[in-house]
Amino acid sequence: MAKLKSAALEKSSHLEYFNIAVSVDCVIFAYAEKALKVLLIQSDLEEFAGMYSLLGDLVRPDEDLDEASYRVLRERTDLHDVYLEQVHTFGNLNRHPSGRVITTAYYSLINLKNNKLQLTHNELSWHDVNKVRKLAFDHKQILDTCLQRLREKVLEQPIVFNLLPEKFSLRELQDLYEAILGVELDRRNFRKRIILKDWLIDLNEMEVDVPHRPGKLYKLRPSLKRNGKLSVKSEQKLTA
Amino acid sequence: MAKLKSAALEKSSHLEYFNIAVSVDCVIFAYAEKALKVLLIQSDLEEFAGMYSLLGDLVRPDEDLDEASYRVLRERTDLHDVYLEQVHTFGNLNRHPSGRVITTAYYSLINLKNNKLQLTHNELSWHDVNKVRKLAFDHKQILDTCLQRLREKVLEQPIVFNLLPEKFSLRELQDLYEAILGVELDRRNFRKRIILKDWLIDLNEMEVDVPHRPGKLYKLRPSLKRNGKLSVKSEQKLTA
DNA sequence: AAGAGTATATGTACTTCTTACACATTGTGT
DNA sequence: ACACAATGTGTAAGAAGTACATATACTCTT
Structure with missing residues (x-):
């Protein structure tokens, strides 16, 4: 950001450089039936008809990046104090078919027993992580990256208890x-x-x-x- | 991104949601005089007059996120095949005084001996990482985060040779x-x-x-x- | 040329961590 | 009461990590 002057943010470069949308995607893990599960939603893009995707949303201009991922979780699970960890930001040019969107991936760990509302959002469903083959966008890669990070982390930190x-x-x-x-x-x-x-x-x-x-x-x-x-x-x- | 439809990207939400700028910041490490050094530039924002900042730039709408950090490195060091690793994305609301900018931090490892052009860009200078106290924006936090990641990584992977x-x-x-x-x-x-x-x-x-x-x-x-x-x-x- | 200075090269004993592995116990269900 | 299924526990062998001292090779000084 060194070269970015205030002026640049308000003048001509505005149109040019604010053409990138920013989103968060949450890999929501839970544990059930002796398997690690991930919460997925049916994609509502026609490009990905019939496919599942992670839960995500655009970041609002007036919320912190971390806050955006909390919001996604709150909206989807009604859970508040969830474990959440940022993993990686995916910014390939063509990762989103509708435009330039970079996304920051988080994973979270939730306890299904505390969480009755699985059916409130009926497009949502839990999937065994080992059986997920293909997802919309680059979400399979995001899932894999988050899973790998989780595997490293559980060896070092007491997070599985979530x-x-x-x-x-x-x-x-x-x-x-x-x-x-x-x-x-x-x-x-x-x-x-x-x-x-x-x-x-x-x-x-x-x-x-x-x-x-x-x-x-x-x-x-x-x-x-x-x-x-x-x-x-x-x-x-x-x-x- | 599940809720994002193509329509949303082209209609009303456009103005609202493309109000976030995306940048990359590079923590460029080198080794000299038995110390780990980081390349810094004098900040050109008046809010941070006299302070140093990391090297960064806005991501262009037509380049991958990773590509943007390579570009920053190329432009600053004329080096091409540098080691580069994404570390974290910082997206607090007020991290940039001129507007909403989220930034993805990378660190890179370069060999000073291959790199004569340290003085081509005369605002640039090398600083002992242990002596850096305060930087513009949240760049001290970014530096610390990258340094911590580097420390973990060198124990596991043969990257110091860069x-x-x-x-x-x-x-x-x-x-x-x-x-x-x-x-x-x-x-x-x-x-x-x-x-x-x-x-x-x-x-x-x-x-x-x-x-x-x-x-x-x-x-x-x-x-x-x-x-x-x-x-x-x-x-x-x-x-x- | 001799001696001081400085950094290289090398091995062993001790401790800690990791891994492999078997048997008696406590409850349920029939 | 008996089969079943899972709990609870210890030890020996190997691997990895730590602490530590002496002889060697080259330079610089006098």
């Missing part, structure tokens, strides 16, 4: 990690590592209504809760 | 890592680790004109060269 109910067993937690990472984990080693990280608090409660020996229930240590606003400072490196 | 000449000694390489990470490293352990990573080729040459016992010279294994285009696929995890 996908789980308040109370969970170690088995549920391990299933979730396996769903995200797409690998099988050794149960004993997993338990050892997760306990070492000191993320969890033992609730001294047990699972109920399971058709086998019930497991202990845990919750995330409250000081590590990270739903809500972005831009975390002083990150505790959690593998170290 | 900052060094073709041939270098292990001491030079270690000095560079120390400058980037801001820590002292143990020489024997550093050599062991870097050899283990198998990034280097022993040139069977020696340093010359050093006032002490000369060290061996190495170069980066050619298959790992990564200057040039972005978006690396199949990244070899290099710590693993």
Whole structure:
């Protein structure tokens, strides 16, 4: 922006340079049926008839970029304090058939149990991330990029808990990690590592209504809760 | 973008939604005098008189986002195949005093030895990253974010070689890592680790004109060269 | 030419982390 | 009461990381 003078913003270059629209797209992850799911909507562009796309919207001139992605989430899920992370901005010339639109991709992690309104917006549906083949625009690439980022992040930071109910067993937690990472984990080693990280608090409660020996229930240590606003400072490196 | 119809792009929302300008800002890193340097320019906005800012420009309606950052680099450094990585997009409402501008930050790594034209653009100057206190706009935050990303990345990927000449000694390489990470490293352990990573080729040459016992010279294994285009696929995890 | 100065080159013991792996226990359902 | 299914737990071997000291090669000074 060094060369940009105030004058330039108000005069001739205006028409020329304000020809780019700015949007956000949200990759909304949830966990259900032992699979990582992503919330998609039927595309309403005729170019992409019958295809699904991510949830997104143009950024309003009077809202912060991050705020725009929160708004998309609020409008779609009625959830407020969701975990949200910016991942990448996609700005290829022809990524949008109707014009020049650059989009900033975010992913968010929500807990389906808190969220009954899945059917309020009936064009929306949940899809197993491993079964998504093709999406409108460059949304498959956006999804892949966000998924990769999520995979890196869950190894270091206690963010997966945003996908789980308040109370969970170690088995549920391990299933979730396996769903995200797409690998099988050794149960004993997993338990050892997760306990070492000191993320969890033992609730001294047990699972109920399971058709086998019930497991202990845990919750995330409250000081590590990270739903809500972005831009975390002083990150505790959690593998170290 | 799901809700955006072609019609919307051409009708009333046009004026409303194309009021956001899009820019790129480049954090151009180089290595000199055993310090990591960043290329800055005197701000030409009166709001920031006397302050420095990063190098950036508005994205043109007919160029890809990544292309815009390459252009900024080309225009400023006359370098072509530079390492460039997108880091984050900053979109706060009031980050630019003259209007609504969202900017995507990139960092690049260049080799000062290849680059004689430092003085062609005489408003430009190199600054030790540790001594930069305040910059125009939110550029200090952008610099910090890019530096943090660089620090994470150099531990995993063989990218620091973009900052060094073709041939270098292990001491030079270690000095560079120390400058980037801001820590002292143990020489024997550093050599062991870097050899283990198998990034280097022993040139069977020696340093010359050093006032002490000369060290061996190495170069980066050619298959790992990564200057040039972005978006690396199949990244070899290099710590693993 | 000798000696001081400076940086290179190299290996080992200790600790920590990672991985592989088996058996007794506790609840449900029939 | 018995089959079933999942929980809960420890140890040994290998890999990776850390701390640390001495001999060597070249330059510069006198």
